[in-house]
Amino acid sequence: MDASAxxxxxGSKNIGCNGDVxxxxxxxLSVRSGSVAAASLPPSLRAALEEYxxxxxxVGARVLELMADGxxxxxxxxxxxxxxxxxxxxxxxxxxxxxxxxxxxxxxLAAGQRGVTGFGEHTDPQIISVLRSNRTAGFQIMLPxxxxxxxxxxxxxxxxxxxxxxxxxxNGRFRSVKHRVVAPTEGQQPRLSVIYxxxxxxxxxxxxxxxxxxxxxxxxxxxxxxxxxKKAAYKSRLGDHRLGPFELPAxxxxxxxxxxxxxxxxxxxxxxxxxAAPHVARVH
Ligand SMILES: O=C(O)CCC(=O)C(=O)O
Ligand SMILES: [Fe+2]
Numbered sequence: 001m002d003a004s005a006x007x008x009x010x011g012s013k014n015i016g017c018n019g020d021v022x023x024x025x026x027x028x029l030s031v032r033s034g035s036v037a038a039a040s041l042p043p044s045l046r047a048a049l050e051e052y053x054x055x056x057x058x059v060g061a062r063v064l065e066l067m068a069d070g071x072x073x074x075x076x077x078x079x080x081x082x083x084x085x086x087x088x089x090x091x092x093x094x095x096x097x098x099x100x101x102x103x104x105x106x107x108x109l110a111a112g113q114r115g116v117t118g119f120g121e122h123t124d125p126q127i128i129s130v131l132r133s134n135r136t137a138g139f140q141i142m143l144p145x146x147x148x149x150x151x152x153x154x155x156x157x158x159x160x161x162x163x164x165x166x167x168x169x170x171n172g173r174f175r176s177v178k179h180r181v182v183a184p185t186e187g188q189q190p191r192l193s194v195i196y197x198x199x200x201x202x203x204x205x206x207x208x209x210x211x212x213x214x215x216x217x218x219x220x221x222x223x224x225x226x227x228x229x230k231k232a233a234y235k236s237r238l239g240d241h242r243l244g245p246f247e248l249p250a251x252x253x254x255x256x257x258x259x260x261x262x263x264x265x266x267x268x269x270x271x272x273x274x275x276a277a278p279h280v281a282r283v284h
Contacts (some may be wrong), residue, residue: 007234008096015119020238022119023183026100053097056158056196060128061086063160068211071173077211081169085127085198094126094199094226102138102191105183118183118191122238123176125229126163126199133159136191142178151179153191164243165199165229168221171208176243202227221246 002021004014012025029041031053041049064081073080085093105116118138133139133153140148151159167176184191200206204226208219224246236242 015238016234018235018237020120021117022181023105023116024100024102024118024181026098028096028098030096049097052194053095053196056130056132057086057093057095057198059158060130060160060196060198064128064166067166067170067174071170071212073209073211080209080211081127081166084169084200084204087201092201094202094230096197096199098195098197100181100191100193100195102136102181102183104186104188104190107186110183110185115182116185118181120238121178121180123178123242124161124163124197125165125233125242126197127165127169128163128198129161130196130198131159131161131193132157132195133191133193134189136184136189138181138184138191139193140180140182142180148180163197163199164233165206165226167243168206168246169209170212171217172220173212199230200226202230218248218250220248220250222248 002013004011004017008028008030010025010027013021013023015022015026029049031049039046061082064085065078068078068081085095087093100119102118110116121142131139133155135153135155137150137153139151139153139159141151142148161179162174162176164176166174181191181193202225205223206226206229207221207223208217213219221243229242229246232245233242
């Protein structure tokens with residue numbers, strides 16, 4: 001039966017509550033909050049999930065620290081982004097883990113299509129996402145010129161994706177890149193992926209970090225809290241430009257010029273991309 005995880009638990013084909021569908025089944029878990037879904041897992045699975053989350057949270061936090069360094073944040077403030085996803089107070093951050101399973105799509109359904117949508121195009125609303133998958137391809141990212149490029153699956157790598165909130169926190173220096181999954185076809189192995197989404201505490205103000213702003217630099221976004229943005233994201237469709245309602249007029253101009261200019265980019269880009277490399281990185 002088709003089902004949607006509302007907001008946590010098992011879902012099949014329906015993603016979110018606003019009519020998005022994909023060729024997948026998934027389970028969405030909130031680890032720290034002790035949500036019903038996580039609490040009802042068998043103890044051994046729950047322990048494995050907690051262990052995995054602790055490890056990938058630390059990867060995400062470390063990448064954020066390195067990003068702060070790369071952005072020239074002073075040594076004493078280098079933990080400013082890290083602390084949002086890995087605060088000392090264990091319950092503080094808002095994080096979740098999604099396990100996606102994409103079975104091969106029967107040829108009869110795929111006929112005449114260039115690829116069946118496993119997970120439709122979207123950006124991740126949080127600060128940082130850390131993805132792991134099996135050997136089955138399908139994950140793609142959108143380049144600034146609108147072309148889709150595949151990210152080769154690699155079981156020894158973690159793929160790190162910048163979320164909308166990090167784009168705002170860095171005033172557009174890091175970009176939240178659209179991505180999607182094309183479902184495997186008959187004869188291919190199913191695709192399995194596990195994604196950790198690192199978000200801040202609900203009350204966290206999402207606004208460009210003062211530590212980053214140059215003299216006279218204007219914020220491209222109006223102020224909002226993570227709770228506010230999350231609520232707006234839940235009401236939107238997957239492919240909506242969710243940051244749109246939060247952009248100030250200057251953002252449109254910046255968007256145009258940054259598609260041409262270099263952005264900051266994490267090391268080890270997962271794809272051989274053109275000059276304006278997308279912000280997806282592979283961590284070995
Ligand atoms: O399943 C995947 O490989 C990616 C899915 C995704 O982008 C997401 O769950 O946000
Ligand atoms: Fe995503």
